[in-house]
Amino acid sequence: MLEALAPQPADALLGLIKLYNADPRPEKIDLGVGVYRTATGATPVFKAIKAAEARLIATQDSKSYLGPEGDMGFVRALIPYVFGAGFDLSRVDGMQAPGGTGAVRLAIEVARRAGVRRIVMGTPSWPNHAQIVAASGMELVTFRHVTAEGTADLDALSAALAEAGPGDAVLLHGCCHNPSGVDYTCAQWDAIAPMIATRGVLPLLDLAYQGLGAGMEADAYGLRTVLAAVPEALVAYSCDKNFGLYRDRVGAFYAVTGDADALTRAMANGASIARASWSMPPDHGAAAVRLVLDDADMTQMWLAELDDMRNRMREVRDRLAAAQQVGTIPMAPLGIQNGLFSMLPLSSEQILALRTDHGIYMAGSGRINIAGLTSGNIDTFIDALRAVTV
Numbered sequence: 001m002l003e004a005l006a007p008q009p010a011d012a013l014l015g016l017i018k019l020y021n022a023d024p025r026p027e028k029i030d031l032g033v034g035v036y037r038t039a040t041g042a043t044p045v046f047k048a049i050k051a052a053e054a055r056l057i058a059t060q061d062s063k064s065y066l067g068p069e070g071d072m073g074f075v076r077a078l079i080p081y082v083f084g085a086g087f088d089l090s091r092v093d094g095m096q097a098p099g100g101t102g103a104v105r106l107a108i109e110v111a112r113r114a115g116v117r118r119i120v121m122g123t124p125s126w127p128n129h130a131q132i133v134a135a136s137g138m139e140l141v142t143f144r145h146v147t148a149e150g151t152a153d154l155d156a157l158s159a160a161l162a163e164a165g166p167g168d169a170v171l172l173h174g175c176c177h178n179p180s181g182v183d184y185t186c187a188q189w190d191a192i193a194p195m196i197a198t199r200g201v202l203p204l205l206d207l208a209y210q211g212l213g214a215g216m217e218a219d220a221y222g223l224r225t226v227l228a229a230v231p232e233a234l235v236a237y238s239c240d241k242n243f244g245l246y247r248d249r250v251g252a253f254y255a256v257t258g259d260a261d262a263l264t265r266a267m268a269n270g271a272s273i274a275r276a277s278w279s280m281p282p283d284h285g286a287a288a289v290r291l292v293l294d295d296a297d298m299t300q301m302w303l304a305e306l307d308d309m310r311n312r313m314r315e316v317r318d319r320l321a322a323a324q325q326v327g328t329i330p331m332a333p334l335g336i337q338n339g340l341f342s343m344l345p346l347s348s349e350q351i352l353a354l355r356t357d358h359g360i361y362m363a364g365s366g367r368i369n370i371a372g373l374t375s376g377n378i379d380t381f382i383d384a385l386r387a388v389t390v
């Protein structure tokens with residue numbers, strides 16, 4: 001039987017990690033893996049999370065099942081950060097999910113069960129978006145996310161929305177677009193929100209990097225602007241980057257609608273999909289986030305750590321942007337892009353040359369992890385970039 005299985009392509013990024021680990025050159029640079037790194041190249045556990053974990057261990061008196069919706073204290077504690085302090089709580093309900101990935105999966109499946117047949121999405125995107133849409137059996141309709149000038153392509157989105165209507169959903173990155181780093185501006189979100197409302201398209205908003213772009217509030221601008229204009233929406237949220245919990249798989253799925261009955265049904269369907277998929281989400285990371293958010297001191301500690309991360313990435317971006325032009329690569333756009341990632345217009349030969357000749361590892365798409373650069377390696381990186389692009 002099993003020999004009938006189709007072979008699957010190897011995960012390119014995991015392959016890259018193996019190559020990087022096997023490279024003996026001490027000056028090698030990893031710009032591939034999508035995690036935050038400090039100026040010394042570490043991905044430490046947040047101090048606020050360590051404090052919450054200590055409290056969790058001291059106070060948790062049971063590990064009994066919670067149910068498919070997971071830790072609802074965690075889910076509710078996030079609401080003011082995601083939706084804004086004054087958000088109408090009767091419009092929103094949510095459930096915990098295993099990471100942002102689990103939340104995206106729930107959003108797509110709930111949309112399908114609600115009758116959505118096509119997902120409209122800008123490309124390039126996080127590769128798993130297309131895989132999850134494919135797994136759902138829905139049609140993926142794509143449009144260009146980035147213009148030739150390196151800005152977010154509002155015209156392409158508006159043309160795609162003009163062709164869409166009820167029965168379609170539009171999947172948008174809330175901030176820190178992966179892989180391009182190119183976000184819609186506030187003015188663009190102001191234009192996007194009424195377009196979505198007019199077309200009757202269901203928004204699926206994926207917020208996986210809140211706080212890593214311009215700040216917790218600023219990074220929610222697009223999501224909140226859309227939610228103010230539309231009757232209903234689905235939201236996928238990840239705490240894996242902004243709380244540094246990657247492997248603990250911490251996410252949440254929210255439905256927003258003014259119809260109380262529809263809200264109950266959205267949650268019931270989410271719970272039934274969860275039950276048949278992972279039954280219940282892992283508890284530890286979400287419980288730690290809840291403890292952080294329930295304690296003013298730990299919250300401040302977390303926000304300060306998040307500020308440090310964002311400021312460090314901003315400094316790296318500023319230094320890259322200051323190079324203006326490196327060989328054929330315009331560098332100034334990196335300064336106005338957001339989050340962990342940017343994409344460099346490099347050929348596969350140039351990406352290979354960076355790896356083999358200079359020990360610089362990046363995804364085959366030209367995506368670089370900004371946090372892989374430090375004051376100690378950024379000049380080496382720029383020199384190597386120049387060497388392969390002249």
Ligand SMILES: Cc1ncc(COP(=O)(O)O)c(C=O)c1O
Pocket residue numbers: 034098099100101102104126173178206208238239240241246249250251
């Ligand atoms: C746009 C986007 N959405 C969702 C996720 C899922 O994050 P996780 O499942 O690690 O929480 C990612 C992770 O890379 C992402 O880039």
